[in-house]
Amino acid sequence: MFKKLALLLIGQSLTLASTVAVLDNQVDIHHIKLRDHLWINHVEKLNNQDDDNNGFIDDIHGWSFVKNSNQVFDYNDTTVFPSEVYLYYEVRAKKTLGTITEAELDWYNKIRKDPEFVEKRKAFSKYSHGSHVTCLAVNTKQMPEELSKEDLTFIPIQYLGEPTEGAFVKPEFKALEKGSQEQKIAHIESYINKYIIWMIGKFDVASGYAKDKAQVIHASWGQGYSTTQKIVDGLFEEQFGESKKTQNQFEEIKKEISDNFIRGLLKKATTLIKENKNNLFVFSAGNKKEDTDKELHYPSSIQLPNVISVAASDQNNEKAYFSNFGKNTVSVFAPGVAVKSCVPGDRELPINGTSQAAPQVSALALKVFSLLEKYKLNQNPELVKAIILNTVDKNEALKEFSVSSGIINSQRAFIATKYLTQLSLKDAIKQAYQDLP
Template identity: 25%
Template sequence: MNNLSKRALQLSLLVIFPFLSYAQKPNWFNLDLKTDTTFGISTEKAYAELLKGKKSKPVLVGVLDGGVDYNHEDLKRIVWVNKREIAGNGKDDDKNGYIDDIHGWNYLGSAKGSVAHETLELTRLLRRDRKKFENVDAVSVAPADKEAYEAYQKMKAKYDEEVAEAKGITANIEGFKNVVDGVVKKIGKENPTLGDFQSFQAVTPMETRIKTVLISQLQEGGTFKDFYDAQILKGLEHYKSSLDYNLNMDYDPRPELVGDNYADSKERFYGNSDIKGPDASHGTHVGGIIAADRTNNLGIKGVADNVQIMGVRAVPDGDERDKDVANSIRYAVDNGAKVLNMSFGKAYSWDKAAVDAAVKYAMSKDVLLVQAAGNDNKDIDKETNFPNRKYLTGETAAAYLVVGASGPKDDETLKADFSNFGKTAVDVFAPGVNIYSTIPEGKYASFNGTSMAAPVVAGLAALIRSYYPKLTALQVKEIIMKSVVKVNHNVTYKVGEEDKSVPFSDLCISGGIVNAYNALKLAATYK
């Protein structure tokens, strides 16, 4: 039995469980700060006051992600259908190199199935280099290999740190779970209520702590079983999966399940047509934020009202591969997408040149790329984050937006505590805390992350392009940047154990939160 350490007991639940979300209005990201006292992006206000009676043209948005449930009740009407392809006939009817790509494409599979779990890029790079450097010391390394050897040593130290952290958090969650299980057993109910925990007589300090935590959670809404399944069990699954797959040097599903020549970055025609894949939770959630059906009185309302979403599967449980990212960008662009949502990122890159070439291709086709900034509470002006808009040549992609995550309150907590930031690397912030959206099998859930903030902006970009179709990708980016609601106060975030207070304007280029109402008013002034 693993017991909770004193240190673990002092950690907030959000640190132990990054999946944790707190009660908030389900549609808060579309609300207005002045009217609703919630720092959304004023989408509903824009529809009511600026868009009523106006005509729009459909815009295709590429959702480059882990999969999309195209049969979800709130998405099926707005999922892209490739009308040049005949479903299920096993032929490439439109001659684009992809058989039966009705709703998009999956670069993580083949006729043998689809990849679910993957390693981190860090793991793959170490696996590549360990034969050369594992038994070499700094004295004996060849002069020509010195730089690569030093990079290997840094990656090895980082890898060891990641493994130790995953093991430690797994032990903490298991300890937490054991104490919770003991408390529930004493209460004598499988699904205790708030009142049951309030009445429970704690005997040990850990039981007292558990009681306090669970009362706090249940007061926010939901049931104990919801909390137990979504936070404890999911948290345990997440970190065990990290050890079993992401950080497992011997795990490599690629040769069997994809079967491409991974060394050939120009190879494009591999994969299968299963855009849902083994776990479409993340991509389905992203798709709903962008464009969940606003007309069906079901579930939620996405940001954009005349948009189709194309699923392009390139992101497994683990780090996406550069080759797949590059091909996903090209596929979406070639099939008509004008906005791409990329809610992914990693600290290392295998083949940045291939991704750079694909981003340049998107720029040449007037496509706007929207990427999540990441969830490590890091300054990505200083920390590496891939993909990114800066090419290896030193030039930058112009029609490229990087998005941090904000919360619902206009106070010192406005920056989501997990969100990456960067005064030159991040463009804007958007709602990304407790965002309620679609998940597979007709369900809905609240997730946290810059992964949720990016589709808010991608939805806004698509909304602008829909009502003002003559605007270029660069103009749309400019409009989004210029129309933010400026934040003129400090926000607080953790640096180690300390709270740091900084002006919000230090966190991103625009210094504000995107706003649909302001953006559409500004778009109307463009010629």
Template identity: 25%
Template sequence: MQKFNYKLNFIFSFLFLLFTTGNLLAQNADKQNWQHLDYAKDSVMGVSADKAYAEILKGKKSTPIIVAVLDGGVETDHEDLKTVIYVNAKEKLNGKDDDGNGYIDDVNGWNFLGKGDKDINYETLELVRQIRKLKQKFAVTLMDSAQMANNAEYQKLLAMEKDYQQQYDETKQTLEGISRFKQLLEAVEAKIGKDALTLNGFKSFEPSNPGEEHIKKVVIGVLEDSGMDYATFKATQVDNGYEHYYEKLNYNLNMDYMPRKELGIDDATRFYGNNHVEGPDAMHGTHVAGIIAANRKNKLGMMGIADNVKIIGVRTVPNGDERDNDVANAIRYAVDRGAKIINMSFGKSYSDDKKIVDDAVKYAVSKDVLLIHAAGNDNNNLDQQSNFPNKRYEDGGTASSWLEVGASGPNNDESLKASFSNYGKTTVDVFAPGVQIYSTIPDSKYRALNGTSMASPVVSGIAALIRSYYPSLSATQVKQIIMDSSVKVNHPVTVMVDEKPTQINFSDLSISGGVANAYEALKMADTIAKSKASK
């Protein structure tokens, strides 16, 4: 479900995560910008970006590269992003389509989730939309029980309804659990007093019943293990968890919710939407954009991987599942705006119209564009389970300039694979840092988030560096360089399989068997570019 997922701490089980937050915030992940560090120098499995700038790129010239962030929105005036935001010089904010591309006032990008001055925030899951579609179809189809039993599409509907009911029941149960915990916690807060909501404050608190004793134990354990202050814990672990499951139950799984119909969006053509690049919830997309290209010279907040990038925001992903038509149109729009790299930190388990997305991907490939996609946060083996969009075309073949990215942690041990990350020996291409990645969020603020959503833009940043400093290299060459130059890992890691910890060789989790590395990639790119130039 949406944007692979800055609220991922709640993907598994709220109460489980409360007791294991220390493991999620793995040792060394508290080093700000750890994704830039070098293993040999810093004992952290970063991508050696700082080393690359110091030893390979110093004194070299580069050309600007446009990177499209297909996401939920990007804050264009963030203090660390405003200098790297794409500006369409041929367009003015005057209510006219000055450049004649069909999109009025698309100065910084486009929003396919809006109409006029209104925007879509929440959406249903693709699962919900497909169930509605099939139920409507079978409501007017006359079949007897034998025909239904032998009808593949009807059996698909039954399987989806079973999946839906399971998700609905689990979501409702989890929301009720978080609600009870939140209510108890806030009662304890009132007794402690707002000025004493600290680790020591909770240690000094004298519980008057078993519920308060439980709250005290949980909060002290999390604060001690994670190093978070109480306000951060409450906001990121409790309030966000409640919000996530409330939204999922009331919007994502709501069979009667149809925001597109309510807004009257006509997406029969490519030319719909508005220029609200930020949208109503730009948390996820702003974080992604910062990882790729936050200003490296202004001494504010953090640094992006790449230093000569223009970010074009293309709002594609609501708080819910993205629609295939929007994804296809967003890819085409990004390509036509000159993007050479498209970052896609989103995905879903069902697809309504894979062909329309495949055709857009083929268009991007034909224009020498590299598409970089987050593998997802469900700890699934993608060799066995579906995830959309993907690089495998419905009519056969694969996209030659597509990178599928899993998430890794900072320690080169059994925890190297992020516990949440999807994987796949034949489907995931490479891993990259995705645990506690510190980056930009709205209102010119910063936060560390987890997810393959964070790993994908790390790779997009590396790709942008290569394409910026070695523009003669094609998208497919850049993809191969990133895979071939990845740091190979030959030891086992712990993967939860059927709810049991299992040891699997890291090399069997992806095609490349490695973690992306900017230094090694640029070194290889330099060699290939020189060889190409000499021919």
């Protein structure tokens, strides 16, 4: 591997800025911790025209594929959520860390079962997720001395949501009223093929928008195997009814369809990512405690030189209780428990998840890309991935859960990158471990 990657050190440096494209829901681009990192399309002007002829009018600061406009955040929502929602996350963080009081635990156990509150919390999660992820993707807490905060920028791309028109609208399933059992099953399979085309089509459009603007394309979302099964179960219920007898009758075919569903998604996404070889894709591994080697997860189970799949570690530097894992399909771990980051309205909250772990890897990747540019070395995604995965804090407890067997170490990655000006990759990494054991 090191011989192959040594060739990647030679060549012209790319001219891209150190930019991450965040494919998520809406992002509060005016948050005090985000506004200085916001990407600017200098070719475009706010004049209701497509000045750069890319098909997107006035896309000065990214694009919403949900609203099909340049409005990447709705500021009408900033005062909608009650204080209990914010308190919930603070208290849940204490529970996870083992510092919660009895009174707090009693409150937490009651409110999390309140149906009205649950709906408000779910709405808040959708509202705040993009901002929380993006702040982590451009965080400047650990920076090499050669870089400044201006070296890290982000493009907000609203990818998640419920559009009412355009290519991002999910295809509708309508059960067959007539036909044989075989025809109805074939109808379900046909719909799933349309669903796969829709999913990959969305990813193609969004990554296509980002690929020439950013080195890193970030996605803290996905479809796990259990979610895939739920979708298939729902289709069978809609087509054949909800009786237990009817459902049990189709267990084998449902499993086969679920397998084909997730594999179909991954196969098409793999082809797409191969075509975008100049971008590094960073994906969250998911929060279902699943082994993604066996219970595949889209898109994080994709295994390519320009893909990093990220699981979450806890405060003890072990696998977080909720995190997916995979010896072959998870690349690396990053902290994912009670991670404090931005939420809209210049606020911060601690939140758990691989969604929080993954953008820390994107931030590290951005910094490595920028260092490579400073040193006039080739900014190659495969090289950046190799640096990140080979400079981890190794942990025996994570050996069976990831490719790298460890948790990212930013400082060691920076040291290794600096040594590339005079050493091979293998020797640079060896020296980095000697400098920072």
